[in-house]
Amino acid sequence: xxxxxxxxxxxxxxxxxxxxxYYKKVIGLVETxxxxxxxxxxxxDEYDHHSVILEKSDSAGLDHLALKVKDxxxxxxxxxxxIEYGVQVTxxxxxMRIAEGEAVRFQLPTGQYMELYHQIEVVGNGLPxxxxxxxxxxxxGIHPPRLDHLLISGEDVEGTTKLLQxxxxxxxxxxxxxxxxxxxxxxxxxxxxxxxxxxxIKGPNAGVHHVAFYLDEWNDIRKAADIMGxxxxxxxxxxxxxxxxxxxxxxxxxxxxNRNEVFCGGYITYADFPTITWTFDSLGAAIFYYNxxxxxxxxxxxx
Amino acid sequence: MSSYCIKVEPDERTIIGNxxxxxxxxxxxxxxxxxxxxxxxxxxxxxxxILEGEVDRGHSARSVLPLNEIEEGYALACQxxxxxxxxxxxxx
Numbered sequence: 001x002x003x004x005x006x007x008x009x010x011x012x013x014x015x016x017x018x019x020x021x022y023y024k025k026v027i028g029l030v031e032t033x034x035x036x037x038x039x040x041x042x043x044x045d046e047y048d049h050h051s052v053i054l055e056k057s058d059s060a061g062l063d064h065l066a067l068k069v070k071d072x073x074x075x076x077x078x079x080x081x082x083i084e085y086g087v088q089v090t091x092x093x094x095x096m097r098i099a100e101g102e103a104v105r106f107q108l109p110t111g112q113y114m115e116l117y118h119q120i121e122v123v124g125n126g127l128p129x130x131x132x133x134x135x136x137x138x139x140x141g142i143h144p145p146r147l148d149h150l151l152i153s154g155e156d157v158e159g160t161t162k163l164l165q166x167x168x169x170x171x172x173x174x175x176x177x178x179x180x181x182x183x184x185x186x187x188x189x190x191x192x193x194x195x196x197x198x199x200x201i202k203g204p205n206a207g208v209h210h211v212a213f214y215l216d217e218w219n220d221i222r223k224a225a226d227i228m229g230x231x232x233x234x235x236x237x238x239x240x241x242x243x244x245x246x247x248x249x250x251x252x253x254x255x256x257x258n259r260n261e262v263f264c265g266g267y268i269t270y271a272d273f274p275t276i277t278w279t280f281d282s283l284g285a286a287i288f289y290y291n292x293x294x295x296x297x298x299x300x301x302x303x
Numbered sequence: 304m305s306s307y308c309i310k311v312e313p314d315e316r317t318i319i320g321n322x323x324x325x326x327x328x329x330x331x332x333x334x335x336x337x338x339x340x341x342x343x344x345x346x347x348x349x350x351x352x353i354l355e356g357e358v359d360r361g362h363s364a365r366s367v368l369p370l371n372e373i374e375e376g377y378a379l380a381c382q383x384x385x386x387x388x389x390x391x392x393x394x395x
Contacts, residue, residue: 014362014364060366234343255343256345256362300348
């Protein structure tokens, strides 16, 4: 029983053709299905049918994020917990999206729609389960092995943080305080043993700051920057390192203006991991450890 | 490819752009200070107002550039190309 991981994100893209091509050729995600207004994608080392859904839209932004639960019975269990917590819950029917089973759907205090699901078609990672090679042939672009995390925004950072902790058992690896020394500017939350699966920051309600893909090594970050350069991708900042999570990173934008990240490293967390705190006056180092200052774009651009 | 004059207010400068280049890129090349955001038409940071002339607004997210603002002449500089000589206002 329990929440296993961030399972998928659905992103709205208004520059449709270019965005689909970018996620397939530059990021190097694998297309597994499409319909008139959606393209379903997975990172190469994921077994499930998709972890990213692109939606043809007149705007950019996050349609929803979804957590995969371990057992089918978890849907009823967490639905009840949400109702007891005071959250309105609906169900997304099986088959509403390609390859998906039923999902529990609700809205976070920061405005994003979140779903919980168990069933999804399994397509594999292109390698046999017996005596596999380390990677399959045919990988293109940056080809991250997996979707890693996302940073969402809203006014009620405390509210969303508390819900994720109390209802779903997320731990808090890090937090940044506002200059009053008490209220939270942002929190980093984990339910796997990575440094963060979902982070929450003060900003526009229902917003998304970035969606991140994992890379294995620092050299992969450099190679990713080369690929971005070759493809004239709009880079926000990086390659550099975060103080928060210690991860190395590049932030950049898709053709519709959704911010992406490639993230490498970070520490391992367990249920007994203590929370690290950054004070407001150290925000520069917290976000960009080398330069120790923020760029205005990083703090003001959300989709 | 055709070149056009882009008169920048309130800077009172005129720069030269062409119908193949986004106004934002032309501005950056010429040291004109328009804020740079996502460069994908999704965030609205580079919003300018077209005071005179015709432009192609390209792919601009409706959520940050609604129709009423388009009617008032607003455009996202990162997605907009001039189709004639234009006068733009880069300050809110």
